[in-house]
Amino acid sequence: MYEIWLTLNILFELGLQYLPAVIGTMLLWLMLFAATRPGVGWRRALLPAVVVGAIATVITFFITPGMTLSSFDDMGYWVDWMNLFFYAAAFGAVAAALAWPIAASLCRKA
Amino acid sequence: MSDKPERLSSTQPADGGRRRFLFGASALPAVAGAGLPTGLALASTPARAALKTAARIVIAGSGLGGLAIASRLARELDGAKITVIDRKEIHNYQPGYTLVGTGIWPVGKVSDRNADLMPQGVDWMREMVAEFDPEADAVVTDRGQRIEYDYLIVATGLHLDYAQIEGMDVAAIGSKGLGSIYPGPDAAEATWRAMDAFRQKGGSALMTLPETFLKCAGAPLKVTFMVADRLKQAGTRDASRIAFHSALDNIFSVPRINDEVLRRWEKLDIPVTFHSKLVAIDIGSRRATMARPEGGRTEIDYDFIHVVPPMRAPDAIVNSPLPWRDGGFAAGSWLEVDPKTLRHRRFPNVFGLGDVNGTGKGKTAATIKKSAPIVAQNLIDVIAGREPSQHFDGYTSCPLLLREGSALLVEFDYNNNLTPSLPMIDPLQDSYFAWVMKYRLLKPAYMAVAKGRV
Ligand SMILES: Cc1cc2nc3c(=O)[nH]c(=O)nc-3n(C[C@H](O)[C@H](O)[C@H](O)COP(=O)(O)OP(=O)(O)OC[C@H]3O[C@@H](n4cnc5c(N)ncnc54)[C@H](O)[C@@H]3O)c2cc1C
Numbered sequence: 435m436y437e438i439w440l441t442l443n444i445l446f447e448l449g450l451q452y453l454p455a456v457i458g459t460m461l462l463w464l465m466l467f468a469a470t471r472p473g474v475g476w477r478r479a480l481l482p483a484v485v486v487g488a489i490a491t492v493i494t495f496f497i498t499p500g501m502t503l504s505s506f507d508d509m510g511y512w513v514d515w516m517n518l519f520f521y522a523a524a525f526g527a528v529a530a531a532l533a534w535p536i537a538a539s540l541c542r543k544a
Numbered sequence: 545m546s547d548k549p550e551r552l553s554s555t556q557p558a559d560g561g562r563r564r565f566l567f568g569a570s571a572l573p574a575v576a577g578a579g580l581p582t583g584l585a586l587a588s589t590p591a592r593a594a595l596k597t598a599a600r601i602v603i604a605g606s607g608l609g610g611l612a613i614a615s616r617l618a619r620e621l622d623g624a625k626i627t628v629i630d631r632k633e634i635h636n637y638q639p640g641y642t643l644v645g646t647g648i649w650p651v652g653k654v655s656d657r658n659a660d661l662m663p664q665g666v667d668w669m670r671e672m673v674a675e676f677d678p679e680a681d682a683v684v685t686d687r688g689q690r691i692e693y694d695y696l697i698v699a700t701g702l703h704l705d706y707a708q709i710e711g712m713d714v715a716a717i718g719s720k721g722l723g724s725i726y727p728g729p730d731a732a733e734a735t736w737r738a739m740d741a742f743r744q745k746g747g748s749a750l751m752t753l754p755e756t757f758l759k760c761a762g763a764p765l766k767v768t769f770m771v772a773d774r775l776k777q778a779g780t781r782d783a784s785r786i787a788f789h790s791a792l793d794n795i796f797s798v799p800r801i802n803d804e805v806l807r808r809w810e811k812l813d814i815p816v817t818f819h820s821k822l823v824a825i826d827i828g829s830r831r832a833t834m835a836r837p838e839g840g841r842t843e844i845d846y847d848f849i850h851v852v853p854p855m856r857a858p859d860a861i862v863n864s865p866l867p868w869r870d871g872g873f874a875a876g877s878w879l880e881v882d883p884k885t886l887r888h889r890r891f892p893n894v895f896g897l898g899d900v901n902g903t904g905k906g907k908t909a910a911t912i913k914k915s916a917p918i919v920a921q922n923l924i925d926v927i928a929g930r931e932p933s934q935h936f937d938g939y940t941s942c943p944l945l946l947r948e949g950s951a952l953l954v955e956f957d958y959n960n961n962l963t964p965s966l967p968m969i970d971p972l973q974d975s976y977f978a979w980v981m982k983y984r985l986l987k988p989a990y991m992a993v994a995k996g997r998v
Contacts, residue, residue, distance in 0.1 A: 437965075440989065440998045447988030502983055503648065504949030504976050513968050514976040 460526065466535035475541030482537040487530025495522035554682060555615070577876035583635075594622035597927050602683055602693040603666075604673045604860075606658055608909055608994055609699035609898030612916035615663040615996025620924060626666040627691060629673050629683065633658055636729055637987055639909055642763050642945065644732035645725035646770035648983065649738060653731040661994050673700070676864035676893040695893045695923060698879055700861060702759060702899040702907065710824035710833075712851065720827050724851040725767065732829070738848060739774060746780030747847030750832055751814075752822040753856040755791035756876055759899050759907040762942035762954065764852045765805055771848070772801070772812050773947035784812045787844075789834055791821035797905070798960045801944075801952075804972050808946070822851065855907075857900055868902045869946040878902025883958060885932040886919050892926070895919050903938065904958050910941035913993040920996075941965065943982035946974055953978035 449456050498521055499505050509515055601617060603610050606628050614628050627807055640654035640963025662668050671685035682692045704726050706712045717724050718734025721742055725732040742749065751768045758764075768788055775781040788795065788809065795816060796802040809816065818832075820842070824833035829842045834842045856876040861867055866888065867877035879896040880889050883903045888894035897919050899907040906915070915936045922932030954971050957965045962971050969977075992998045 436998075440992070443992035443998045444985055444988040447991045448985075450991075451988065489678070499949070499976065502949075502980055504979055508947075508949040508976045508979065509976070510950065510974040510976060511970060517977045517980065 438488030461533075463532055463535075466471045466532065470535050470539050474535075475533075476479040476538050478541040479534055479537035482541075483534035486533035486537070487526040489526075490529030491522045494525040495519065498522060548653060558971055563801075567898050594620055595924055595928060597624050597755065599694045599927050600625045600692065601627070601695045601697065601923075602691055603628045603699060604683065605678075605699035605701055605898070606632060606662065606668070607635070607699060607701050607898065608990065609701070609900075609912045609916065610697070611635070611658075611994040612996050613697055613699065613897055613920055614666050615994070617922040617923070617974060618665045619996060620920060621927070624927075627668045627669060627693075628662065628829060629671055629685060629691070630658075631670050631672050633670075635661055637990060639760065639986060639990065641725040641729065641732040641984075642760075642770075643983070645723065645735040646767060647736045647738070647774065648770075648948065651729050653987070654729050654732075656991075658768075661991075663996065673860050674844050676860060676866055678865055678888075678894055681893065688780070693893075695895070695927065696891075697895050697897055697919065697923070698714050698861070698866065698900055699897045700858050700900050701802045702855045702876075703858045705756075705856050706851075706853045708754075708854045709822055709851065712825050712853075713827060716827050721826075721830055721846065721848040722827055722851065723767075723848060724853065725793070726853060735850070739771060742776045742848035743771075743778040743780055745847075746775060746784035748785045748843055748845065749775075750846040750849045751786065751788045752832075752850060752852050753788070753790040753792065754852055755797060755821060756854045756856060757873075757878065757907060758852065758855055759946045760942065761907070762944050764850065765794075767850050768809075768814060768947040769812075769944070769946050770948070772814060773849070777948070786812075788814055788816045789820040789822065789844075790816060790818050798956050798962070800960075800962060800972070801954055801956070804952075804985075805944075813957065814964070825849070825851070861900060866891070873902030876902070883921050883938065884935040886915060886936055887926075887932055888920060892979070895923055905938040905956070906940045906958075908940050908942065909990050909993065910955075911939060913989070913998065914939040916993065916996070918971040937963075941953050943978050943986065945982065949979055950974045950976060951978035951982050953981060 495518060498518060601624055602613050610628055610630060614626060617624065617626055635656045637654045640649055643649035644651050644654060671687050673683045674686040675684040682690055706714055714727050716722050717731045718737045721738055723735035723738045725735050745931050749771050753764050772786055775784050794802045795805060806816065817838050820834045822832055823835040824940060830846055832844045832846060834844060857867060857878050861879060862877040866879055868874040868880040879900045879902050881887060881896040881901050881903065882889050886896055886901065897911050918934040918936045920933045925932050938987045941955045943953050945951050952971060953969055953975060955965060957963050964971055
């Protein structure tokens with residue numbers, strides 16, 4: 435329990451550090467949802483959104499070590515790989531969440 | 545207040561029990577980007593019934609320890625009059641000095657306004673405590689104000705005793721190959737300037753370690769690893785020598801970490817001289833004088849030196865009845881607290897928190913993270929007429945930088961047990977995760993500690 439509380443607090447403080455980016459991303463997401471009309475293809479849009487998320491995950495996975503002044507050579511053991519993967523997957527999830535309403539609107543038009 | 549406890553007679557300090565604690569969570573990077581919206585919902589803290597009291601509580605010092613305990617007490621006591629005394633306006637994230645001093649972080653990342661961290665509902669007196677009078681339950685400030693208290697928390701940090709090194713001039717840090725990351729952000733930045741200039745040409749680096757207790761005892765080791773790495777990056781390592789001089793018979797008090805670092809330094813060609821203490825420096829001629837316990841002195845020429853100052857309690861503590869009067873902690877006039885409860889051993893309405901404490905381990909932010917809730921609860925117990933219920937185990941954490949991009953995540957307790965927060969963490973393994981902790985995640989954790997939330 436404590437670990438979860440600590441994690442949430444660290445995320446909260448990180449969020450404060452990058453507040454404009456966080457608010458901007460959330461607003462963008464809400465605007466994208468608000469811009470969709472009734473009857474858009476939410477279910478059909480899931481797959482493209484997941485693909486976008488997967489691509490973002492792969493890209494983040496490869497660029498994160500360099501962006502944190504490190505490299506793949508510094509991955510010492512599985513804990514490092516696991517953390518890098520989760521970090522990348524988190525960005526992938528954000529990308530997927532942003533892609534979903536866009537893809538849904540496009541699916542309707544298609 | 546009539547509920548103040550009776551004075552205690554001195555008893556021998558007891559060792560802390562062992563409880564694992566976390567100063568970082570391994571799954572954090574997973575959510576560091578995407579999980580932020582979740583975090584933003586975290587404006588409130590877990591609800592807990594506040595104890596009603598009219599106690600007058602004085603907190604001396606508003607560093608990490610003072611802020612953390614002030615935030616907790618302001619929340620967990622209803623009606624208490626809490627006064628924080630400290631003139632400092634800027635709050636510096638000291639663990640960041642190592643990153644600034646080795647060229648990893650820009651200096652701007654380490655400073656915040658103290659006013660932004662001071663909790664609501666406390667009186668902040670922008671003065672310094674000049675005199676502690678625990679016999680009379682009062683402190684006197686440097687402006688002559690006398691403040692009486694029912695309970696006192698001493699969180700004054702420590703004093704960097706550069707004056708013990710003849711010829712040392714803190715203002716000269718950054719020039720003539722002189723580095724020392726300790727005095728503050730500017731000194732850390734200046735240290736990087738000196739190190740950066742040194743690594744371009746290479747030469748002889750002298751790394752020092754005094755014999756006193758230190759805040760973050762891993763910092764001198766981190767700087768040494770980073771000097772080696774910076775030289776390597778600049779292509780001047782082969783043309784350079786790095787010598788580490790320890791005033792002690794070790795370089796780190798935890799034997800397993802000590803041995804591990806020595807093993808790594810042997811591979812990196814960093815020889816260590818034990819029982820060699822920096823006692824004088826000629827900054828202009830770049831010459832250090834090292835003394836041996838039996839009396840001999842050696843002069844060493846260097847191109848770059850990292851000076852780690854001897855450390856002791858601040859003068860106001862030294863000149864008060866509060867320090868240890870005998871034993872190993874008396875030398876630095878450290879606060880005489882019980883290592884488990886962190887309550888003063890002779891003045892039961894006094895508690896200590898942070899670097900000032902005379903305990904076997906733990907002059908780190910990680911220690912404060914674990915001990916601030918313990919001190920808060922123990923004080924609440926005492927106010928409520930109970931004995932302190934919480935015991936501290938001496939938890940300390942030290943992400944030991946090995947090179948740019950990799951670190952060890954070392955956690956231990958009073959008994960030198962390695963106490964990784966999560967079972968999968970290998971404290972002796974070069975790790976990217978440990979690096980990311982130090983580089984990105986510890987400051988957010990630190991801010992949450994300062995705000996009394998974790
Ligand atoms: C280079 C370096 C690297 C570090 N690395 C790490 C790390 O990696 N991990 C980690 O956990 N910790 C690390 N630390 C240690 C950590 O930063 C300290 O242990 C922690 O900040 C101490 O907090 P404190 O509140 O006890 O003292 P401080 O933060 O120093 O605050 C003490 C306060 O008391 C005030 N004060 C002093 N005298 C008086 C007086 N007479 N009256 C009123 N106020 C007074 C001062 O103005 C100051 O504001 C590092 C420290 C340094 C210097």
